[in-house]
Amino acid sequence: MNATLASLLLSILLASCVVDASCTRKLDVKRKCLKKCNSNSDCRGRKKKCFCDGDCGMSCVRHNRKCKEVLSILHGAVDVKPYNRFNAKARYSCDEGYTLNGPDVRVCRGDGKWGLTAPSCEIEGKCPPPPHISHAKPDSLPGRKYFNVGDRIYYSCEIGYDPEGFSIIACLDNGLWTKHTIKCNPKACPDPGHIHNGVRQVGDFVYMSKVNFTCNEGYQLHGSQSLKCNSSGKWEGVKPHCLPIKCPLLKNPSNGEVVYWNRNRKYIKKNLISLKYGDKATFNCMRGFEIKGDRERICSANERWSGESARCAIVDCGYPGHVPHGMITSPIKTTFGVKLTFRCANRSTHKGHMAITCQENGRWDHSPPLCLKQCTVPKVRHAKVYTSHNDNVGIVQYFNHDNYVVISCKKGYALENRHKKKSFCNNGTWEDLPSCVPAPCARRPPSLENLESGVMRFNSNQHGAEAKYECFSGFILKGHPTVKCQKGRWVGHRPRCIPIVCEQPGGIRNGLVYLVGKMGRYKYEEYTNRRRHTDQLEFECNSGYKLQGPRGTTCINGKWSPDKSSFPKCVPKMHPLFIGYQGKRKFHTFF
Known part of the structure; x- marks a missing residue:
C-alpha cells in the first residue's frame, strides 16, 4: 500500500x-x-x-x-x-x-x-517443549524439542510445595498443549507462638520463611534466634525463651566493701546469689584508703560487670616537692596521717607552716614552707644606706626577706629615679636597688650682667649640660662663652659683653663736626670720648667754604664708615664776575 x-x-x-x-x-x-x-x-x-x-x-x-x-x-x-x-x-x-x-x-x-x-x-502435528510452571517439573526428557500429537506430560511440584489443580497436559493435533491448571503452593507451617519477655518478627508461615525472636531489655535469648519453615511444613530449630540477665556477686576489695543498688537506687541486700541486668555495684573504702579503678559498675547485657575491677589503695599525698634553702627533718613518708616537718638553712627565714599532714582526700593540709634567704648590706656608690627605721646600717650585716633599706645620695648626686628610694630584700636579692647619679643643677645658669648687651641660652639642667653666652651686635664677649652643670652647680665664670667703640676721628680744617643724637645734633669736640656702635657724626664747613666728600660717618663695630681716609674737606667757594656767551654757548668767568 x-x-x-x-x-x-x-x-x-x-x-x-x-x-x-x-x-x-x-x-x-x-x-x-x-x-x-x-x-x-x-x-x-x-x-x-x-x-x-x-x-x-x-x-x-x-x-x-x-x-x-x-x-x-x-x-x-x-x-x-x-x-x-x-x-x-x-x-x-x-x-x-x-x-x-x-x-x-x-x-x-x-x-x-x-x-x-x-x-x-x-x-504441524508437533508440539514445542511443555510450558514452564513455577516450582513444578515436567516428567519429559530435558532437551527434547518436539512432541507428537497425543503425548502427555505429568507435572510434579518441587520439594516443599503442594500441587493444586490438574497436573497433566496433552499435545493436540494443532501443535498446542492443552491448558494446564496446576499450581505449586509452598507448604504451610503452624503458628510458632509468642515468647514471654520478648517479641517476634514474622511474615508468612510458609516454606522457606523465617521467624526471628528478640528479648526485651534485661533478658537474654536462650535457644534459636530464628526458626525456619522446612519442606515438611515444620519449624527447624528450638523455640527460644527469654531469661533474665544475671551477673555474679563481686568480691569485697581489701580494706573496703561493695554495695549494690537497683535501677531505682534502692539498696539491695547482700544475701543474693546474683544480680539482675541494670543493677549497680558501688565500691567504698575504709578511711585512709581510696578507690583505684571504677567506683561504680553496672550489670551489662553480656552478664558481665562494666568497667574494671576496683581495689582500695592507701591514700598517698605524694612527695610535697623540694624546698630551696630548707630540708625535711622527719622520716620521709607520704601516706595518710603522716606528718612531715621542715627546717630552713642558716641565714634564711621561713614563710608558711613548718609541718604538714597527709589528709584523707590525698592532699597535704598545707603547702610546704618557703625558706627565704637573707640579704647582705647593699653597696651603692655615692650613697648612704639606712634601715627601714631611718637608722644608719652601722653594724647590721643581714636583712630578712621583705625588709627594706633606704638609699640617700651624697652631696652632688641624686637618685636616678627620684620616686624610688627603697629596695626590698627578696629571697637573698635586693629588688630594683636604686642608684645615685651626678645631680642636675637646681637653678638656671647665671644671666649676663647687662641683659641688653647679649643673651644666655641653655637646653637642659642635667649634669654635663652647657649654657652658652652670645653678645648682641656692637658688643664683644669678654671671658669664656660657656658654663657647665657639674654635680648640681654651674661651673665657670660668667662672661661680660663689652661695648665696641670707635676712636676719636678728630676734626676737619675750616669746618665743624657734630654728633647726631635722639634730641638733635651737638657740636662734637676733639677732646670728647670714644663713640659707640651706631653713633653718627655730621660734617659742616665754615662760611666761605663748601663740603667736598661725604656729609657724615657712622661707627660700625669699632670702625667709622666711611673711614677717616674718606672724610670730607672744606674748600673755598669761588664767585663768577660775569656771564658771557659765545654764539649759543654760555660760559662763566671767575676770579
Missing part, C-alpha cells in the same frame, strides 16, 4: 469518527489507557480525536500515532495495513508444514504499542 492510499484511508477514518456504543472500557484492562471520551470535543488539542482503542474503549488518541515496526517471524510472514499506524492490523501466516501458535491478528493501540504477544510458527 502506497502513502497516498494510506492518507486516503486515514481521512475516511477521521471523517467517520462517531461514538460506538459497543466500544466500552473493560474493567480488567491490563495496560494504561488514554483519556476517556464520548466525542472529539472531549479531547484537547487538534491532533487528538475520539477513537475506539480496543479494550480501553473510546479514548482520545493522536491521529498520527504510530507503532514500532513489526518483526517478522521464523517460518512465517506478517502483513501490516495501514503501515504501523493507529488501528493498523498485523496479520500473521505460517509457511507450508507449519501451524500458527498464538494470535493471528495484532492491532496498533493508542499507546503506540502492538496488542497481544507475537505468535510463532510451529511444525
Whole structure:
C-alpha cells in the first residue's frame, strides 16, 4: 500500500469518527489507557480525536500515532495495513508444514504499542517443549524439542510445595498443549507462638520463611534466634525463651566493701546469689584508703560487670616537692596521717607552716614552707644606706626577706629615679636597688650682667649640660662663652659683653663736626670720648667754604664708615664776575 492510499484511508477514518456504543472500557484492562471520551470535543488539542482503542474503549488518541515496526517471524510472514499506524492490523501466516501458535491478528493501540504477544510458527502435528510452571517439573526428557500429537506430560511440584489443580497436559493435533491448571503452593507451617519477655518478627508461615525472636531489655535469648519453615511444613530449630540477665556477686576489695543498688537506687541486700541486668555495684573504702579503678559498675547485657575491677589503695599525698634553702627533718613518708616537718638553712627565714599532714582526700593540709634567704648590706656608690627605721646600717650585716633599706645620695648626686628610694630584700636579692647619679643643677645658669648687651641660652639642667653666652651686635664677649652643670652647680665664670667703640676721628680744617643724637645734633669736640656702635657724626664747613666728600660717618663695630681716609674737606667757594656767551654757548668767568 502506497502513502497516498494510506492518507486516503486515514481521512475516511477521521471523517467517520462517531461514538460506538459497543466500544466500552473493560474493567480488567491490563495496560494504561488514554483519556476517556464520548466525542472529539472531549479531547484537547487538534491532533487528538475520539477513537475506539480496543479494550480501553473510546479514548482520545493522536491521529498520527504510530507503532514500532513489526518483526517478522521464523517460518512465517506478517502483513501490516495501514503501515504501523493507529488501528493498523498485523496479520500473521505460517509457511507450508507449519501451524500458527498464538494470535493471528495484532492491532496498533493508542499507546503506540502492538496488542497481544507475537505468535510463532510451529511444525504441524508437533508440539514445542511443555510450558514452564513455577516450582513444578515436567516428567519429559530435558532437551527434547518436539512432541507428537497425543503425548502427555505429568507435572510434579518441587520439594516443599503442594500441587493444586490438574497436573497433566496433552499435545493436540494443532501443535498446542492443552491448558494446564496446576499450581505449586509452598507448604504451610503452624503458628510458632509468642515468647514471654520478648517479641517476634514474622511474615508468612510458609516454606522457606523465617521467624526471628528478640528479648526485651534485661533478658537474654536462650535457644534459636530464628526458626525456619522446612519442606515438611515444620519449624527447624528450638523455640527460644527469654531469661533474665544475671551477673555474679563481686568480691569485697581489701580494706573496703561493695554495695549494690537497683535501677531505682534502692539498696539491695547482700544475701543474693546474683544480680539482675541494670543493677549497680558501688565500691567504698575504709578511711585512709581510696578507690583505684571504677567506683561504680553496672550489670551489662553480656552478664558481665562494666568497667574494671576496683581495689582500695592507701591514700598517698605524694612527695610535697623540694624546698630551696630548707630540708625535711622527719622520716620521709607520704601516706595518710603522716606528718612531715621542715627546717630552713642558716641565714634564711621561713614563710608558711613548718609541718604538714597527709589528709584523707590525698592532699597535704598545707603547702610546704618557703625558706627565704637573707640579704647582705647593699653597696651603692655615692650613697648612704639606712634601715627601714631611718637608722644608719652601722653594724647590721643581714636583712630578712621583705625588709627594706633606704638609699640617700651624697652631696652632688641624686637618685636616678627620684620616686624610688627603697629596695626590698627578696629571697637573698635586693629588688630594683636604686642608684645615685651626678645631680642636675637646681637653678638656671647665671644671666649676663647687662641683659641688653647679649643673651644666655641653655637646653637642659642635667649634669654635663652647657649654657652658652652670645653678645648682641656692637658688643664683644669678654671671658669664656660657656658654663657647665657639674654635680648640681654651674661651673665657670660668667662672661661680660663689652661695648665696641670707635676712636676719636678728630676734626676737619675750616669746618665743624657734630654728633647726631635722639634730641638733635651737638657740636662734637676733639677732646670728647670714644663713640659707640651706631653713633653718627655730621660734617659742616665754615662760611666761605663748601663740603667736598661725604656729609657724615657712622661707627660700625669699632670702625667709622666711611673711614677717616674718606672724610670730607672744606674748600673755598669761588664767585663768577660775569656771564658771557659765545654764539649759543654760555660760559662763566671767575676770579
